[in-house]
Amino acid sequence: MDIRALLSGDVAALTEAIIACESVSGNEKALADAVESALQDLGGLSLHRDGDTIIARTETGAGQRIILAGHLDTVPLPSTPGSRGTVPPSWEQIDGEQVLYGRGATDMKGGVAVQLKLADDVAAHLAAGGSLDRDITWVFYDHEEVEASKSGLGRVMRSVPELLDGDFAVLLEPTHGVVEGGCNGTCRFEVTIPGVAAHSGRAWMGENAIHGAAGLLQVLSDYTPQTITVEGLDYREGLNAVRIRGGVAGNVIPDSTVVEINYRFAPDKTEEQAHAHVREVLAEAGISAGQQKVTDSSSAARPGLDHPAAQAFIAAVGGEPMPKYGWTDVARFSAQGVPAVNFGPGDPLLAHSDDEHVTAQALRDCHTALHRWLLGG
Incomplete structure (x- = not known):
């Protein structure tokens, strides 16, 4: 896959090409290779690769450093026949607008395309003798849509944290083109319900776990x-x-059932407080401590919109800030002491849906707003 020739063109066409490279979590290599190859041809950037995470940085000595980050992976492709939010992508004309359908159109290959387009903009600006008010770090990382322990961003924060030092970060997750502050935290519990196996023809001899x-x-x-x-x-x-x-066969009373529970909690709570709340609810259902375990957990992030860098960003891109209901890696950056917000193209309510899509205009508008913030004009 070669996307280099598309960097200087329409960000919507670049998004189409990126969606066409299927990158369900665990299968990011082909897209990571394409991103790395495209960035290698741009001047003024230092590159670092860690697995399928690509980091590009300007090194002009500017007094401030900002981070533009986005993940390369997507959730699995839709299983419903005829779904349009899949791979390969497709275009439709709806009410006079160009609409691009495909897995990752909103979450978040549209944002990745904007990141790459901005890297080309900045490289061209520097090549023409321009200067930067802020140095920039681009992060394209793997394994965001799975358990936190696999995150490429988390891996880099552990192995080479100095590459992610910064004064402010923007996650290009879909936000409908408005700033979304902070994010909810998330934790998952598995609850095991015991039973007693028996032949289903003599069900009274067992205890049905389901x-x-x-x-x-x-x-x-x-x-x-x-x-x-x-x-x-x-x-x-x-x-x-x-x-x-749960269950092993059509003629066996199941002796065990596992229910997975997901709690999305507001940033007024720590992870420990969130876990305690889930345990209180489970206790109401008669679930003992021995029947439950935490399988995944990530902290929430407070908005932090009063930070000067966030205020300057909001002033540059406009709009009324909103909360981020889902979890994003703003939480990781916040935990590292880097203020962060979400800002990207597309409707977040369409993420992971069978008809995931984004308009060409939303992609162009997001690129324009970030270009204005970074380079003026």
């Missing part, structure tokens, strides 16, 4: 999530069963 999950599922169904205001932004929480597995 039926035993009914009480837990009812408690979760009845649960009322909170909306919590943090630094003026309203964060909506959620506690849901997201997966259930």
